[in-house]
Amino acid sequence: MTSDLIIRLTHVSKKFGQAFLAVDDLSLNIKEGEFITFLGPSGCGKSTALKMIAGLLPVSAGSIEITPSSAVSEQDLGFVFQEPTLMPWATVFDNVYLPLRLVGLRRSEVEPRVTQILKEVGLTRFADSYPRELSGGMKMRVSIARALVTRPRILLMDEPFAALDEMTRSKLNDDVVRLANENKLTVIFVTHSVFESVYLSTRIMVMAARPGRVVADLPMQTPWPPKDEWRTTPEFMSEARKVSEVLKGTLDAKDIDH
Amino acid sequence: MQKTSTTKDLSTPVNTAQLRRARRERVLTWVMPIILLIIAVGLWEYLVWYHEIPKYLIPAPSLIAETLVKDGPSLMASSWFTVKLTFFSLGLAIIGGVLLGALFALSRPVELSLFPFAVILQVTPVVAIAPLILIYVDSTFAALLICAWIVAFFPILSNTVMGLRSADHNLIDLFTMYRATRWQRLRYLLAPSALPYFMAALKVAGGLALIGAVVAEFVAGTAGQNTGLASRIIESSFRSEIPRMFAALVLVSFLGIIIFLLTSWASSKVLGHWHESEVRREY
Ligand SMILES: Nc1ncnc2c1ncn2[C@@H]1O[C@H](COP(=O)(O)OP(=O)(O)OP(=O)(O)O)[C@@H](O)[C@H]1O
Numbered sequence: 001m002t003s004d005l006i007i008r009l010t011h012v013s014k015k016f017g018q019a020f021l022a023v024d025d026l027s028l029n030i031k032e033g034e035f036i037t038f039l040g041p042s043g044c045g046k047s048t049a050l051k052m053i054a055g056l057l058p059v060s061a062g063s064i065e066i067t068p069s070s071a072v073s074e075q076d077l078g079f080v081f082q083e084p085t086l087m088p089w090a091t092v093f094d095n096v097y098l099p100l101r102l103v104g105l106r107r108s109e110v111e112p113r114v115t116q117i118l119k120e121v122g123l124t125r126f127a128d129s130y131p132r133e134l135s136g137g138m139k140m141r142v143s144i145a146r147a148l149v150t151r152p153r154i155l156l157m158d159e160p161f162a163a164l165d166e167m168t169r170s171k172l173n174d175d176v177v178r179l180a181n182e183n184k185l186t187v188i189f190v191t192h193s194v195f196e197s198v199y200l201s202t203r204i205m206v207m208a209a210r211p212g213r214v215v216a217d218l219p220m221q222t223p224w225p226p227k228d229e230w231r232t233t234p235e236f237m238s239e240a241r242k243v244s245e246v247l248k249g250t251l252d253a254k255d256i257d258h
Numbered sequence: 259m260q261k262t263s264t265t266k267d268l269s270t271p272v273n274t275a276q277l278r279r280a281r282r283e284r285v286l287t288w289v290m291p292i293i294l295l296i297i298a299v300g301l302w303e304y305l306v307w308y309h310e311i312p313k314y315l316i317p318a319p320s321l322i323a324e325t326l327v328k329d330g331p332s333l334m335a336s337s338w339f340t341v342k343l344t345f346f347s348l349g350l351a352i353i354g355g356v357l358l359g360a361l362f363a364l365s366r367p368v369e370l371s372l373f374p375f376a377v378i379l380q381v382t383p384v385v386a387i388a389p390l391i392l393i394y395v396d397s398t399f400a401a402l403l404i405c406a407w408i409v410a411f412f413p414i415l416s417n418t419v420m421g422l423r424s425a426d427h428n429l430i431d432l433f434t435m436y437r438a439t440r441w442q443r444l445r446y447l448l449a450p451s452a453l454p455y456f457m458a459a460l461k462v463a464g465g466l467a468l469i470g471a472v473v474a475e476f477v478a479g480t481a482g483q484n485t486g487l488a489s490r491i492i493e494s495s496f497r498s499e500i501p502r503m504f505a506a507l508v509l510v511s512f513l514g515i516i517i518f519l520l521t522s523w524a525s526s527k528v529l530g531h532w533h534e535s536e537v538r539r540e541y
């Protein structure tokens with residue numbers, strides 16, 4: 001794991017309307033290869049922060065810098081939404097091909113690449129299917145494949161598996177870990193789930209609402225990439241309990257309606 | 259149905275049940291209406307014969323059929339005129355509606371300034387403007403075309419605008435992230451999102467174009483130089499040729515049905531593989 005700085009947030013704030021602070025004074029240095037989760041209750045500004053990093057929302061104050069890449073990639077950032085967000089009129093192949101099509105690459109040029117990434121997420125057989133023919137977990141895999149097809153350095157994921165059942169979710173968590181490891185990705189992952197964040201991350205940012213802010217920056221001591229068996233060990237449980245305590249502290253501090 | 263890769267239950271009971279349901283569906287959509295139509299026509303024939311109703315009041319279906327054959331050439335020429343008028347105006351409505359709709363969706367100021375006029379055009383009954391248009395426009399065909407176009411144009415415009423605005427916001431964000439050009443956005447995201455709305459409008463506009471064509475011709479009717487089906491109806495009514503009137507009416511309805519079938523078929527061709535409204539569910 002290299003320790004080059006890749007994303008730097010300095011005093012970033014986001015205001016909606018006149019007075020509503022969705023994100024308040026967020027400063028954060030992210031190093032290459034880190035797997036960071038934003039963990040916090042609903043409405044604490046996790047999605048807002050992620051969208052600002054992706055450049056989809058302008059910041060109200062502060063700045064976000066992303067170190068320019070030296071590697072070849074069509075798009076440095078990959079974004080995975082909470083919903084699969086696929087085009088229902090396009091096949092799985094065409095959905096994954098989309099980012100490359102938008103940068104002007106022809107289908108014949110990139111067919112092997114798209115096929116390869118579909119293979120990595122286990123969807124080779126479904127290349128010609130339409131999204132409506134897939135299960136929720138499979139749609140999410142398509143969404144991940146689409147985010148990775150441009151060979152990004154940074155992957156942003158906004159509660160990608162919140163709508164899935166426990167088993168599918170842990171399977172997909174392992175897939176994300178594997179893909180992040182193989183492709184040397186820096187990941188920012190938004191979640192509500194303490195277990196998910198403890199399992200995945202090298203570092204957890206615990207957030208609280210009103211105003212949306214980071215209340216704790218918890219580096220994980222555990223080895224990364226995590227192994228499936230780790231989920232049942234006492235160490236995992238004790239890590240999860242520690243993080244839970246911190247999270248609960250933020251909830252008690254303010255009576256948050258959710 | 260597109261190929262699906264789900265494992266299918268191949269046990270016979272399920273399969274025969276599926277087959278039976280599919281057959282039932284086919285029967286219900288085609289055979290039943292046709293049987294009902296035959297019964298109704300038969301009943302009509304019988305009642306006219308039984309009560310000896312004079313043909314200048316209600317002609318028997320057999321007489322209408324006879325008239326259709328006898329007056330075939332003149333009725334066919336009129337039908338052809340109405341067909342041309344209808345499809346021409348529908349075509350222009352599609353072109354105009356889509357182009358203006360795209361303009362509206364791209365530019366808010368254009369929409370705000372022009373939309374009220376589109377609404378005025380829509381809410382003013384075409385019968386009320388038709389005489390004026392007939393006065394101002396020299397060619398009767400062109401005048402009729404304008405009338406039919408006015409009626410068919412609005413649903414296409416309003417649905418195109420709504421459709422182009424209906425794209426998923428996250429997908430719009432995604433396109434922004436990948437720095438899509440305006441054209442790419444339109445081609446790969448907005449247009450496909452608008453397609454279901456457009457196809458729904460097309461079904462409505464097809465019928466409206468025919469209604470517009472017939473109504474406008476009714477207004478123009480006395481000018482005498484028109485040869486559409488509406489003129490045949492007016493003409494027959496003046497001469498009290500009721501069977502011929504019915505024959506022309508049958509042809510108008512037939513044309514309407516053809517238009518409906520064509521637009522429905524187009525809709526299922528275009529949306530069938532993905533949109534909920536046209537996808538056939540597998541049980
Ligand atoms: N476009 C917007 N306009 C006004 N307020 C907004 C907008 N987007 C988000 N907010 C507000 O900002 C706050 C943070 O929203 P955000 O979506 O970032 O929360 P979140 O942490 O992602 O919550 P969740 O876990 O439910 O997704 C919320 O209170 C929300 O109401």
Ligand SMILES: [Mg+2]
Nearest residue numbers: 046047048158
């Ligand atoms: Mg959110």
